[in-house]
Amino acid sequence: MIDSSDSKQKQEAQAELIRARAEMLCDAVSRRYTDSIGDLCVRILAGYDLDVIKEAFNKAELVFDRFTEFNKLREYCETIAGIRRGADRHVDEDCSLCRGTGWKLMRRSDDTGDMAISCECRKRKMA
């Protein structure tokens, strides 16, 4: 049985978390948080699992700078959800490359900063 008020509550809780994480992310990159950023994040992240959204924000906090488009969060969710669909996500918590996050930073080839890529320890466990 589907209780629609229950799922609405879930949606609201999810939107609240997304806004809170968006605000933290703005803080982390010294960008001013506005409601429209919160709304944008809620809109682009709707439909993803909470775990996926949290991980996308974890990744964003590593790689975002103040000029990064928030739309990137959806890209991260796609990648993370894809990895989860493909295999159980297990990372090596003692991994020295990613310190157990499953993401490691790599210098971009055009030297415009770092990007996060899926760590070998995750690939190893998936294999």
Ligand SMILES: [Zn+2]
């Ligand atoms: Zn690792």
